[in-house]
Amino acid sequence: MRRSCRYVRCHERAHPISRRCANRRPLAVRAAEYLPPTEGDYVIRDFKFTSGETLPELKIHYRTFGKAVKDDKGVVRNAVLITHGTTGSGGQFIRPEFAGELFGAGQPLSAMKFFIVMPDGIGHGKSSKPSDGMHAKFPRYGYVDMVEAQYRLLTDGLGVNHARLIMGTSMGGMHTWLWGETHPDFMDALMPLASLPTQISGRNRAWRRVSSTRSGTIRIGKAANIRRNRQVSTLRLKCSGS
Numbered sequence: 001m002r003r004s005c006r007y008v009r010c011h012e013r014a015h016p017i018s019r020r021c022a023n024r025r026p027l028a029v030r031a032a033e034y035l036p037p038t039e040g041d042y043v044i045r046d047f048k049f050t051s052g053e054t055l056p057e058l059k060i061h062y063r064t065f066g067k068a069v070k071d072d073k074g075v076v077r078n079a080v081l082i083t084h085g086t087t088g089s090g091g092q093f094i095r096p097e098f099a100g101e102l103f104g105a106g107q108p109l110s111a112m113k114f115f116i117v118m119p120d121g122i123g124h125g126k127s128s129k130p131s132d133g134m135h136a137k138f139p140r141y142g143y144v145d146m147v148e149a150q151y152r153l154l155t156d157g158l159g160v161n162h163a164r165l166i167m168g169t170s171m172g173g174m175h176t177w178l179w180g181e182t183h184p185d186f187m188d189a190l191m192p193l194a195s196l197p198t199q200i201s202g203r204n205r206a207w208r209r210v211s212s213t214r215s216g217t218i219r220i221g222k223a224a225n226i227r228r229n230r231q232v233s234t235l236r237l238k239c240s241g242s
Contacts, residue, residue, distance in 0.1 A: 032100050032101070032103070032104020032105065032106075032107055033100075033104065034065070034099055034100065034103045034104055034111060035065075035111070037063035037064055037065050037094060037118070038063065038064045038065075039061070039062070039063050039064075040061070040062055040064075041059050041060065041061050041062075041126070042059070042060050042062065042152075042153050042156075042157035042158075043057050043058065043059050043060075044057070044058040044059075044060065044149060044152050044153075044156075045057060047149065047152075049139045049140065049141055049145050050141075050142060050144050050145055051139060051140040051141070053139035053140065054139070055128070055138075055139055057128075058122070058127075058128050058149060059126075059127055059128045060119055060120065060122070060127050060128075060149050060150075060152075060153045060157070061089075061090070061119065061120040061125055061126035061127045062090060062117060062118065062119040062120070062153060062157075062158075063090045063091065063094065063117075063118045063119075064115065064116060064117050064118070064158070065099075065103055065111035065114075065115075065116040066078070066111040066112065066113070066114050066115045066116055067115055068115040068158070068159065068160060069115065074161075075161060075162045076115070076159075076160045076161055076162050076163075077162065077164060078113060078114045078115050078164055079114070079115045079117065079154070079160045079162065079163045079164055079165075080109055080114045080115065080116045080117065080163065080164055080165045080166075080167070081117050081118075081119075081150065081154065081163055081165070081166045081167070081168075081179075081187075082116065082117070082118045082167055082168060082172070083118075083119070083121065083150065083166075083167070083168035083169075083171075083172030083175045083176065084118070084120075084121065084124070084125075084168070084169065084170075084171070084172050085168075085169050085170030085171045085172055085173075085194075086170060086171045087124070088124065088125075088170075088171075088172075089120045089121075089124050089125030089126070090118030090119055090120050090125065091118075091120075091125065093118055094118075103116065114164065115160070117153075117154065117158065117160070119149075119150055119153055121146045121149075121150075121171075121172075121175075122141050122145060122146050122149055123141060123146075127149075143171075143174055143175060143178055144178065144182070146175060147175050147178045147179055147182060148182075150175070150179075151179075151182075151183060151186075162186060162187070162188075163186055163187040163188070164187070164188050164189070165187065165188065165189045165190075165191060166179045166180075166186075166187045166189070166190050166191070167190070167191035167192070167193065168191075168192060168193065168195075169193045169194050169195075170193075170194045170195055171195075172192075172193075172195075173192035173193050173194055173195025174192070174195050174197075176190050176191065176192035176195070177190070177192050177195070177197045
């Protein structure tokens with residue numbers, strides 16, 4: 001029996017639908033239209049990482065929708081920070097499945113009401129990362145450093161002294177948990193998505209252990225080969241009377 005468009009529409013997120021059926025969707029249930037974001041870069045001078053290393057200039061790229069609104073006391077009341085997952089960027093949210101469902105007029109995070117900030121984390125997107133040129137000399141960084149850079153972007157770069165909501169997906173969800181720990185009074189609410197503040201599973205831990213041990217073995221093997229080659233070269237020189 002042929003499915004009706006109404007039935008498929010209710011399940012369209014789980015099952016693709018035909019273009020013909022999609023074109024017959026009522027306007028009210030289509031992804032909302034939204035203006036392109038404003039993009040920019042904020043450079044943090046002499047950023048100190050938790051490793052103790054310092055970077056003279058740390059660039060954080062960001063995208064924003066809407067405008068910040070302050071109350072009578074000068075406190076920003078409509079800022080929303082959205083952080084991305086590993087290997088992603090703030091640009092990943094600018095698509096019909098996300099922005100089209102949240103940022104349009106009358107939607108939960110309407111850009112007409114909220115000031116939405118989507119940064120690229122350290123090491124991601126258009127923000128500073130090892131592949132820019134420093135490679136292995138780039139400071140070691142972790143979630144705490146990434147959250148601190150986001151905080152500096154909001155407060156020093158964009159003049160946001162309070163957030164209505166901090167939310168993120170996957171790695172961004174872990175950032176959200178850290179926001180609650182490091183800056184508990186900065187926001188009204190936290191929304192970590194696809195992340196849990198718990199220890200990794202035994203299988204995951206074992207796999208990481210094996211991977212790190214295997215990498216160490218490879219490094220040791222290479223070093224042993226170098227030493228052995230040097231010994232052979234020295235022996236040949238002695239045998240030749242040099």
